[in-house]
Amino acid sequence: MNINLRFFASVREALGTPGETVALPDGVATVGAVRDFLIARGGAWADALAHDRALRMAFDHVMCAPETPVKEGGEVAFFPPVTGG
Template structure:
């Protein structure tokens, strides 16, 4: 399964990239979640581990809708990571 990853603001700056296509293994009934994608990226280590760390304030979106780690993803979906935004 292929999904599109998008990175915004400070996450993009830390990773040095704005987007990536990620290929995930799939089984007959295997479902993937946004949280699993985050963990796969963290497992890359280095800047990935730092930018996406579990204790870091980070927002996630699935197909341009805010979501949580348990959101199930499918073929061709978009998953985005970005810092929380404050306004004034």
């Protein structure tokens, strides 16, 4: 399954890319599993997407939980929490 990835703010800066298209291996079927798949790349990926970091996730422009299923051609986005003033 192919999905689009988008990275925002400090996540984008840490990874050096605003996004990419990836082919997911079998068994990677949720947003949380996508995060784990990317963490397994190691290096900056493991640091930027680590589970101890406060990150928000969205699937197809809707905030979601790690258990949210992904679909062919969908978009998974990762970004830090945002505050305003």
